[in-house]
Amino acid sequence: MNRLPDPDPSAPRAGATIDDIARAAGVHPATVSRALRGVAGKVSRDKRAEIERLARELGYQPNAVAASLRTRQTNIAAVVVPDIANPLFGPVVQGIESALRAQRLMCLVAQTPQRPEERRELALALANRQVSGLLILAAESDDPMLAVARERRLPTVLVNRGSGDRQFSSVVNDDRESVRLVLEHLAALGHRAIAHVAGPAASSTGRARRDAFNEQLRALGLPPGRVVEAAAFTREAGRAAARELLQSQERPTAVFAANDLIALGVLDEARARGLRVPGELSLVGHNDMPLVDLIDPPLTTVRVAVEQMSRQAAALFLELLAEPALPVCTRLLMPALVVRASTAPPPPAAA
Amino acid sequence: MNRLPDPDPSAPRAGATIDDIARAAGVHPATVSRALRGVAGKVSRDKRAEIERLARELGYQPNAVAASLRTRQTNIAAVVVPDIANPLFGPVVQGIESALRAQRLMCLVAQTPQRPEERRELALALANRQVSGLLILAAESDDPMLAVARERRLPTVLVNRGSGDRQFSSVVNDDRESVRLVLEHLAALGHRAIAHVAGPAASSTGRARRDAFNEQLRALGLPPGRVVEAAAFTREAGRAAARELLQSQERPTAVFAANDLIALGVLDEARARGLRVPGELSLVGHNDMPLVDLIDPPLTTVRVAVEQMSRQAAALFLELLAEPALPVCTRLLMPALVVRASTAPPPPAAA
DNA sequence: TTGTATGCGTTATCAC
DNA sequence: GTGATAACGCATACAA
Numbered sequence: 001m002n003r004l005p006d007p008d009p010s011a012p013r014a015g016a017t018i019d020d021i022a023r024a025a026g027v028h029p030a031t032v033s034r035a036l037r038g039v040a041g042k043v044s045r046d047k048r049a050e051i052e053r054l055a056r057e058l059g060y061q062p063n064a065v066a067a068s069l070r071t072r073q074t075n076i077a078a079v080v081v082p083d084i085a086n087p088l089f090g091p092v093v094q095g096i097e098s099a100l101r102a103q104r105l106m107c108l109v110a111q112t113p114q115r116p117e118e119r120r121e122l123a124l125a126l127a128n129r130q131v132s133g134l135l136i137l138a139a140e141s142d143d144p145m146l147a148v149a150r151e152r153r154l155p156t157v158l159v160n161r162g163s164g165d166r167q168f169s170s171v172v173n174d175d176r177e178s179v180r181l182v183l184e185h186l187a188a189l190g191h192r193a194i195a196h197v198a199g200p201a202a203s204s205t206g207r208a209r210r211d212a213f214n215e216q217l218r219a220l221g222l223p224p225g226r227v228v229e230a231a232a233f234t235r236e237a238g239r240a241a242a243r244e245l246l247q248s249q250e251r252p253t254a255v256f257a258a259n260d261l262i263a264l265g266v267l268d269e270a271r272a273r274g275l276r277v278p279g280e281l282s283l284v285g286h287n288d289m290p291l292v293d294l295i296d297p298p299l300t301t302v303r304v305a306v307e308q309m310s311r312q313a314a315a316l317f318l319e320l321l322a323e324p325a326l327p328v329c330t331r332l333l334m335p336a337l338v339v340r341a342s343t344a345p346p347p348p349a350a351a
Numbered sequence: 352m353n354r355l356p357d358p359d360p361s362a363p364r365a366g367a368t369i370d371d372i373a374r375a376a377g378v379h380p381a382t383v384s385r386a387l388r389g390v391a392g393k394v395s396r397d398k399r400a401e402i403e404r405l406a407r408e409l410g411y412q413p414n415a416v417a418a419s420l421r422t423r424q425t426n427i428a429a430v431v432v433p434d435i436a437n438p439l440f441g442p443v444v445q446g447i448e449s450a451l452r453a454q455r456l457m458c459l460v461a462q463t464p465q466r467p468e469e470r471r472e473l474a475l476a477l478a479n480r481q482v483s484g485l486l487i488l489a490a491e492s493d494d495p496m497l498a499v500a501r502e503r504r505l506p507t508v509l510v511n512r513g514s515g516d517r518q519f520s521s522v523v524n525d526d527r528e529s530v531r532l533v534l535e536h537l538a539a540l541g542h543r544a545i546a547h548v549a550g551p552a553a554s555s556t557g558r559a560r561r562d563a564f565n566e567q568l569r570a571l572g573l574p575p576g577r578v579v580e581a582a583a584f585t586r587e588a589g590r591a592a593a594r595e596l597l598q599s600q601e602r603p604t605a606v607f608a609a610n611d612l613i614a615l616g617v618l619d620e621a622r623a624r625g626l627r628v629p630g631e632l633s634l635v636g637h638n639d640m641p642l643v644d645l646i647d648p649p650l651t652t653v654r655v656a657v658e659q660m661s662r663q664a665a666a667l668f669l670e671l672l673a674e675p676a677l678p679v680c681t682r683l684l685m686p687a688l689v690v691r692a693s694t695a696p697p698p699p700a701a702a
Numbered sequence: 703t704t705g706t707a708t709g710c711g712t713t714a715t716c717a718c
Numbered sequence: 719g720t721g722a723t724a725a726c727g728c729a730t731a732c733a734a
Contacts, residue, residue, distance in 0.1 A: 064480040066727035085441040094435040109460040296647030417711035
């Protein structure tokens with residue numbers, strides 16, 4: 001015999017189960033289960049009422065873990081994000097959570113570990129918890145998490161990064177368009193010496209924007225621009241990268257930063273060197289994160305359709321849950337240039 | 352008989368269970384369980400090795416849901432937060448998640464619904480999923496979630512809001528100290544007509560800062576200041592509240608906003624009215640959120656010990672899990688004034 | 703419409 | 719050390 005006295009010997013309060021209700025109502029547990037879940041046309045009007053009354057009376061609360069074990073579904077979405085505090089990812093997660101919870105899905109949120117091994121472990125842990133699927137923000141290329149997703153056949157949506165091999169559905173900003181908008185704007189102002197502070201090569205957006213940068217420069221008939229790589233999408237990394245860029249002899253007249261944070265770092269460095277922005281140096285960021293409209297000077301940047309991104313990601317995820325065999329698809333989001341005051345024509349001398 | 356063909360008739364890939372391994376190894380499932388969990392001194396060296404080998408070979412992955420059902424613990428912490436995208440809460444959640452995952456706890460993150468009824472439902476849903484406990488950010492007073500936490504005996508930590516009735520442990524900024532720092536600073540600059548744009552009365556920080564405002568004004572021998580209430584902790588609400596404040600005849604010479612977002616709204620409104628900040632109006636925010644150092648003018652504000660907050664919240668939560676009967680405790684975090692350029696002496700005429 | 707039987711995958715107790 | 723057994727709480731196929 002096993003009365004399971006293990007977990008807690010003090011046995012605070014049992015908490016009624018379906019069996020308790022069945023006993024009280026003089027019916028079989030199966031009937032209670034059906035009644036409480038409102039299975040249509042399967043339980044008589046009065047019995048149902050009685051069962052519901054008793055459930056309320058006994059303070060019955062269903063055990064979702066037990067139900068999950070039986071039905072093999074948890075209704076939990078795993079959201080994996082590099083950094084919740086990031087001003088781009090935060091809003092995306094917030095949008096995803098809202099959309100998903102409206103469909104009765106809860107979100108297990110985990111931050112992406114650095115080491116590949118830990119990433120793999122994370123994905124495995126998530127899979128072992130039987131999550132319904134994965135939403136991965138800013139996955140890196142060849143991410144071990146993707147391998148796990150494939151092995152375990154987890155419905156997966158990539159957000160803000162495409163899968164190079166088109167193995168997973170994704171929702172991403174159209175980075176080539178972003179870059180085109182920026183460069184056209186700078187070219188129209190008269191800039192020809194344009195540099196790019198790229199994001200880490202490990203990130204697909206980092207690579208995509210860098211490639212597009214070179215490509216669009218050519219397309220616009222501009223000379224090749226210098227590219228330096230920031231070690232991360234942070235203000236500090238941006239500043240470090242800018243140091244290299246701004247101390248050289250042929251200083252660019254305009255800098256396109258891979259994201260706003262990096263742009264702020266560039267701004268820090270320009271300030272430190274006494275360079276006026278935009279007088280001596282034009283600066284463009286990317287993402288239009290909150291408050292960049294209030295800094296001095298208000299930052300010209302590219303607005304990513306964050307709301308669309310989270311909406312579409314959630315929608316795609318739900319489709320995938322409903323139809324796991326759904327063909328892989330990529331949804332491109334159109335960016336918009338937001339011209340503010342950090343860009344101006346180049347100084348006469350340099351033009 | 353029931354082979355449970357219900358969930359998925361296509362039956363993609365079984366996925367080995369403990370029983371499969373037991374069969375393959377010619378031992379009892381219980382032994383496999385013990386071996387795989389590394390229960391000390393309970394299974395022979397060689398049998399364990401063999402079992403581990405087979406587990407690897409069969410690609411065994413434990414089903415955490417089943418284990419949770421049996422052990423009655425999920426190792427999932429529920430983090431409830433008004434808005435993940437909020438520049439204060441985002442970092443707090445990020446810190447909590449990091450600290451908790453280091454202890455093998457996953458975070459179910461949910462955003463606080465507006466309606467009390469929905470809040471109650473959320474808390475119930477969380478409890479029904481058998482989460483190990485709750486971390487609630489910015490709980491409102493008389494929050495139905497707290498009632499559920501009590502009823503269901505869920506280990507609960509309140510973050511950035513105290514529970515009025517001291518029923519729950521909490522980690523909060525010392526708001527009285529915050530206000531003291533601000534008012535001393537403004538008084539030292541020579542301000543006497545100081546107003547406060549308060550947060551919603553429903554929030555404990557809103558109330559706490561407002562009360563402290565009146566109290567500290569008296570303590571410093573300053574005349575009572577006007578208080579207007581913003582409908583929410585947002586830039587828009589701040590602007591709306593400021594409208595009321597700045598159009599009146601006896602305009603204050605300094606405004607203390609309940610948080611930075613509200614302060615930005617006040618700044619918007621001041622700008623719209625052609626008021627120079629800090630020349631004609633000094634402005635102080637609260638929280639020192641990212642980028643307020645870069646806006647024009649750089650905002651004088653109060654820095655909340657965000658990292659400490661998440662660290663302590665996680666630590667307190669873990670203590671509570673280990674010892675549910677832990678006496679209720681409140682951990683106060685010391686704020687720091689960050690003086691930047693949005694504050695200056697009042698204009699001569701008004702001084 | 704309701705009851706019966708069984709299993710989801712794991713772990714704890716008890717006896718050997 | 720190991721096996722046998724019995725749950726954890728719920729939900730379904732099937733029979734009645």
